[in-house]
Amino acid sequence: MLARRLWSYCKGYVIIKVKGEAVEEFLNSLSRRGIHLWEVNRLSRNFLICKANMDQLPGLSEAASLFPIHVEIRHRVGLPSIGKRLWQRSTLIFGAVASLVCIYMLSSIIWVIQIRGVDPVEQALIKEILKTNGIEAGVPRSSIRPRELETQLMMELPQLAWVGVGARGILLAVEAACKTEIAQDEKTPGDIVAGKGALVTQIIPFVGQAVVTEGETVVPGQVLIDGSLAAEDMSQHSEIIPYSGEEPHYLRASGVVKGRVWYSGFGEAGVVTYNRYRTGETYKGYHVAVGPWNWVWGVSRSPFPLFEESRVTKPFYWKRLDIRLPVRMDIIEFHELIEEKIEIDLESAKETALLNAWRDIESRLGPRTEILSQETEVFTEEQGGNVLIRAKRVVEVHEDIGVFRPLQAQTRVGREEND
Amino acid sequence: MIKETKHRLLQGLTHTLDLPAEVMLDLPRTTLTGSSKILIENHKGILSYQPEHIRVLTAQGETVVRGKRLKIESLFATDVVITGVIHGIELVGLGV
CATH class of the missing domain: 3.30.70.260 (ACT domain)
Structure with a gap:
């Protein structure tokens, strides 16, 4: 049926x-x-x-x-x-045919050029080369020769390792990858210098010559082991790679340099402290910006006397085509806070101040540090009705102080002149 | 007289050779599907068509279909399909 x-x-x-x-x-x-x-x-x-x-x-x-x-x-x-009926409505048929022709014509034109895989600097260079070749939004897809374009980009930008060009629909996608520079750190000549002001307690040079002695005081940046080969017997370091074929006078200095370093740190604590907590009460506000126009929904100012504000910004970004629309939405949240007064005894305040002073030092200590001695001083002072404890802590440590400093071209010239 | 003789002869032949009677003797064949659809083959025309009853002329008389909301679903030269709520089928004037 x-x-x-x-x-x-x-x-x-x-x-x-x-x-x-x-x-x-x-x-x-x-x-x-x-x-x-x-x-x-x-x-x-x-x-x-x-x-x-x-x-x-x-x-x-x-x-x-x-x-x-x-x-x-x-x-x-x-x-x-x-x-x-369609035949009688010839305008409708004409419109449909014209629409199809328009769609076909518009879809055979490149409207979006997408460059991916490289830094903005390289992206700009690639865009410039494309523009020089007459390739920009609005060119017919048939006029693009991807293989020729790839070859040209590779020739004009030697920093590129690979380039792929593909025209799909209205999109011209250029994917590129930059060459990765091999680190030359292991070959760079240089000296071992003092990273901190210290009293040298031990110096063992592996490569290069020690220019300070044990018991000597050094300042930050002072050369401890010299990488200059002038003082060294070249035959002892046949395995060391010289700086360059033309200048075999500098090596990469290495060795162990230890010294005594003094650190001082400060900390303070009040007998009365105030802690703030969120009560859980919140109000939200939405702020939408489209170009120069702004709209606000919900709460724009905090209704709480004591509050914390958090703001989340959501830009409208079309990731696939790398298009950022001039539309932005901010979600503003006001959290109500409550303040709690906490009173502690004098001893606890002193301990807290000393702990804070230690934390101040701890962040500056190097690895494998040995603490030799420490001194502390505590001061009490009254400030606005509150008793404030201030603590000073001085710590003497034994640690590595040597830091490798690569030999700069200017330094090298200066040294040669001095020699 | 001749027509009757021819008819009897055909009837005997059909019976003896076990041939389909609706083909040989032009007899109507009625197929009822549930109580909602009826197919009458070898009809000779519609005598009366009302939503409550449809009278169909056949070679042996007439077939009356009774029911509610009856409708001729399809009408061909020899076949008619009637749909609706069928209450009964009556064969009138059989034995010709």
């Missing part, structure tokens, strides 16, 4: 209205003529509606003329009638 209906729809059919006294005779006449009728629906004694194939209309009207009835076509249904 469905197949027959589909076939009728493709061929086209009519819904007819039959009015008159002899409808049964008319139906029999039609069936005898081989005219197929379906969905014959009698609505009243002299009136029925039925469907018939469009190509059988001539036979139908011929039969209708033989009976005292009135036949009227109510609707024409199916593909032929749709085609006819």
Whole structure:
């Protein structure tokens, strides 16, 4: 039944209205003529509606003329009638065809150029080269030769290791990767210098010559082990790679230099302290900015006397195409705070102040540090009705003080002149 | 007389050779599907069509379909399909 209906729809059919006294005779006449009728629906004694194939209309009207009835076509249904209606509306067809042509033409133009995989500097250089070759938004896709473009980019930008150019739809995607510089640290010549002011307790040079002795006081930046080869026997260091083929006079100095270093740190603590906690009460406000226009929803100012503000900014960023829209939304949240007064005894305050002084020192200590001695001083002072404890802590440690400093070109020239 | 003789002869032949009677003798064949659809093959025309009853002429008389909201679903030269709520089928004028 469905197949027959589909076939009728493709061929086209009519819904007819039959009015008159002899409808049964008319139906029999039609069936005898081989005219197929379906969905014959009698609505009243002299009136029925039925469907018939469009190509059988001539036979139908011929039969209708033989009976005292009135036949009227109510609707024409199916593909032929749709085609006819479309044909009569030529502007609509023209519009549809014009739209398709426009879509085709616009989709064959590059509208977006996407450069990925490199830094903004290289991106700008690639954009410049593309522009020089006449490739920018608005050029036809057919005018782009990806392989030639790849070769040109590789030739003009030697810092690139690989470039891939692909034109897909309206997008020209340029993917590139920069060459990775191999670290030359292991070969760079230089000296071991003092990282901190200290009293040298131990110096063992592996490469280079020690220029300070144990018991000597050094200042930050002072050379401890010299990388200059002038003082060294070249034959002892045959495995050492010289700075360059032309200048075999400098080595990468290495060794162990330990010294005594004094650190001082300060800390303070009040007998009365105030801690702030969130009560859990919050209010939210939304701030939407579109270009120069701003809208605010919700709360714009804190309704709490004591509060904490948190702000989350959400820019509208189309990551795939690297497009940042001039639209931004800020979500501002005000959290109510409550202040709690905490009183501690004098001894606890002193301990806290000393601990704070230690934390001040701890952040500056190097690895593998040995504490030799320490001195502490505590001062009490009254400030605005609150007793404030101030602590000073001086720590003497034994630690590595040597730091490698690469030999700069200028330093090298200066040294040669001195020599 | 000749027509009757021919009919009897065909009837005997159909019976003896076990041939389909609706083909050989042009007899109507009625197929009822549940109580909502009826197919009458080899009909000779619609005598009366009302939503409560439809009378269909056949070679042996007429077939009356009674029911509610009856509708001719499809009408061909030899076949008619009637749908609706069928209450009964009556065969009138059989034995011709």
